[in-house]
Every structure is written in structure tokens, then in C-alpha cells.
Amino acid sequence: xxxxxxxxxxxxxxxxxxxxxxxxxxxxxxxxxxxxxxxxxxxxxxxxxxxxxxxxxxxxxxxxxxxxxxxxxxxxxxxxxxxxxxxxxxxxxxxxxxxxxxxxxxxxxxxxxxxxxxxxxxxxxxxxxxxxxxxxxxxxxxxxxxxxxxxxxxxxxxxxxxxxxxxxxxxxxxxxxxxxxxxxxxxxxxxxxxxxxxxxxxxxxxxxxxxxxxxxxxxxxxxxxxxxxxxxxx
Numbered sequence: 001x002x003x004x005x006x007x008x009x010x011x012x013x014x015x016x017x018x019x020x021x022x023x024x025x026x027x028x029x030x031x032x033x034x035x036x037x038x039x040x041x042x043x044x045x046x047x048x049x050x051x052x053x054x055x056x057x058x059x060x061x062x063x064x065x066x067x068x069x070x071x072x073x074x075x076x077x078x079x080x081x082x083x084x085x086x087x088x089x090x091x092x093x094x095x096x097x098x099x100x101x102x103x104x105x106x107x108x109x110x111x112x113x114x115x116x117x118x119x120x121x122x123x124x125x126x127x128x129x130x131x132x133x134x135x136x137x138x139x140x141x142x143x144x145x146x147x148x149x150x151x152x153x154x155x156x157x158x159x160x161x162x163x164x165x166x167x168x169x170x171x172x173x174x175x176x177x178x179x180x181x182x183x184x185x186x187x188x189x190x191x192x193x194x195x196x197x198x199x200x201x202x203x204x205x206x207x208x209x210x211x212x213x214x215x216x217x218x219x220x221x222x223x224x225x226x227x228x229x230x231x232x233x234x
Contacts, residue, residue: 004200005180006122008154008170010161011129011137013186014204015109015228028095029088030075034068036091046090049083056083080128082156089133096140103137106206110143112228122151126170126183131155161190167197184228188214191222202231 012021040046041064051061059066074084095101117123125134131153138146152174159166171178178198185191186209191201203222205214215224225231 003180004121004182006124006151006174006176007116007182007184008124008126008174009109009113009183010185010187010190010204011125011127011134013206013209014184015113016103016105016137018186018209020104024101025088025092025095026075026078028100029091030072032091032094033071033075033087037064037068037071037087040090046087049086052083080156080160082130085128085133085155086130089130089136092133092136096136103141105138105141105143105146106228107143108227108229110141110146112231113146113149117149122174122176123149124152124154124170124174125150126154126158126161126166128156128161131157161185161187162193164193164196167194167199171197171199184231186210188218188220188222192220195222204228 009015012018037046037050041050047061050064050067053059053067053070054061054063057066057070059070071084071087074081075088096103113123125138127134129137134153134155135147138150154170154173158169158173167178167183171181174181179200182200182202183191183194184202184204185194186204186206188203191203195201201222203214203219203224205219205224205226207213207226
């Protein structure tokens with residue numbers, strides 16, 4: 001990995017455990033979603049996404065029960081839908097604000113992100129979670145507020161994470177040629193899409209999240225590391 005001028009990282013399974021999102025954030029949002037929409041559906045930022053879900057599913061925007069039912073189904077299906085991610089992010093605000101939980105970041109990720117930032121390498125986040133949710137996550141970690149380390153955030157509004165075009169657009173937004181960008185993720189298909197866009201890529205293959213190592217063909221030719229600290233060529 002030569003000539004890296006900026007690093008873009010995924011969150012779930014990369015900087016942080018899959019279990020936290022699955023076992024803490026998702027259940028919290030699922031339990032809180034019906035009441036949240038019933039109480040906040042008149043808010044401009046909420047009604048924007050309620051209307052989007054309703055229109056996509058042939059419902060009237062006033063059919064709040066129908067929208068709630070669809071959103072709960074999407075949570076159960078683990079749908080990476082932009083509207084769902086945006087609404088979940090709004091709900092998680094309360095959880096973080098009330099110190100119901102803190103976002104866990106792997107110690108090696110925390111140390112490397114700080115080291116890269118200190119070395120003058122711009123850092124960005126690209127996650128299926130909404131940008132506000134990403135900022136909330138990194139503002140309330142078990143290592144403190146990490147938001148000052150990042151120069152920007154991207155979510156699925158710029159495109160799906162397994163779509164090559166998304167990485168073309170992110171490179172354009174950052175203003176650095178793709179060959180000088182490094183993408184870190186635990187999902188090989190995302191890395192394949194980034195590589196097809198000309199990026200450098202690194203598979204983060206943590207034993208905590210993936211007990212069976214993804215070596216050889218399973219890595220799809222992407223460089224593989226088990227810890228951020230193993231990325232010593234930067």
C-alpha cells in the first residue's frame with residue numbers, strides 16, 4: 001500500500017464489533033421506534049423519511065402504523081435502507097445522550113486512527129449507518145470523542161457499499177485520486193467494489209467477529225489484516 005494519502009474506514013466489524021450493533025443498537029432502535037414515530041412524526045427531519053418509506057410502499061404518508069410495520073420488518077430483515085438508517089440514527093441519539101450505552105471501538109483501531117491522524121493522513125468514514133448516526137457513534141466511544149480525528153463521513157445516500165460507482169463518487173468528493181485512497185472493511189464485496197474503482201483495499205478480518213479466517217480465495221485478492229496495527233506499510 002504505497003502512496004496512501006487518505007484512509008476511509010467502515011465501522012461495524014472494522015473499527016468496532018458486529019455484536020454491539022446487532023445486540024445493543026438494533027434492539028434499542030426496534031423497541032423505541034413505534035413510540036418515537038408516534039411522538040416525533042411531525043418533525044421535519046422525521047416526516048421526510050416517513051414520506052419516503054410511505055411512497056416507496058404505496059402508502060399514504062398519514063398511515064403511520066403502516067410505515068412503522070414496514071420499518072420493523074426492515075429491522076428484522078437487516079435491510080440497509082437509507083430511510084431506516086436515518087431514523088435509527090435519530091433514535092440512538094437518546095440512548096447515547098442518556099448514557100444507556102457507549103460505542104465500543106477496538107483498542108488497535110483507536111490507536112491507529114490517532115496515529116494516522118497525527119501523521120497528517122485525512123480519515124473518513126463510509127458506513128451503511130446514516131452520517132448523523134456515524135457522528136453519534138464516534139462522539140460517544142469507550143475511548144472518548146473520536147470525531148476530531150475524521151475529516152468527513154459518507155453513507156448510502158452516496159450509493160450502496162457494494163457498488164463501484166459509490167467509490168468513484170467518494171473519491172471525487174474527497175478530491176484525491178482513487179489510487180491514493182485506502183478503504184478498510186470487513187466485507188470482501190465492498191472491498192471488491194472499491195478496488196474496481198481504483199482504490200487500495202484492506203480486509204479487516206478480526207477473530208472476534210469472524211472465527212474462521214478468510215484467507216486465500218476467501219479474501220478475493222484483497223490484502224488481509226487481523227488488526228489495524230498490522231497495517232504497518234502506511
